Amino acid sequence: MVAYDKIKSNLKKMGYKLTPQRRNILNVILEHEGEHLSTLEIYDLVKKDCPEIGLATVYRTLQLFEDIDIINRQNFDDGCNRYELADPEQDHQHHHLICISCGKVSEMEDDLLEELEQEVKIKKGFEIINHKLKFFGYCEDCSNKMKRNGKKNV
Template structure:
């Protein structure tokens, strides 16, 4: 996805408006940067490099503040891949849970796993422990195809 759809912009405007915020040009540029980089799981600094190309006046502090706001409003998800960096991606309203990730221990590549593979396990855990699961996160660590070929 290279551009944010008009419907999605309006949806994001509504989310922010309902929380008392505006979709400023800087916030729009940051959201567009996340969407333009879909699947890459950018750090705040990497996102800053992307956004700075189209919005040169933006500062890194604005990126951090906006990411926190977007996370608080549920527009983006903050991810931790145990590499010392927080990474961000646009939240997907169609997913009940965060999707799963494969992380290469050699090159650091992150691959998104399609579909929630833990539905049955989740039901068993909820029944056995009388526990209402709200979300889960699953990360697999290993060696990606490219690194295995080397």
């Protein structure tokens, strides 16, 4: 598990120990890579292997992991923060497609904004280092379901 070893090494370099609680939280995040888990979802999954862990410990660990760029926090306007593994090789975070019907979140890996970023730099002299983009709409399943039921996408 290359990511695990790299993260463990980075924690050590920064002066942090990989405590059993942090290890369990990290394992859950790695096991659910590509998903966008909330704090409570992570807590519930961690409690299966580490029943003594407290919710406050999960919150503190997620904050630490975010501060040292192990994870990215996302807000999909659903009332809670969600987390995903950070990719240190990526210049920008990827885009998210959020279904307003079923809540499904999918990722758009292509960076579609490079040309726009260059235009902003040229016209405004503004050096963009990152961006977050969320598209809200209907996923293919929900869209097809609405079409079958004779409803228009609103």
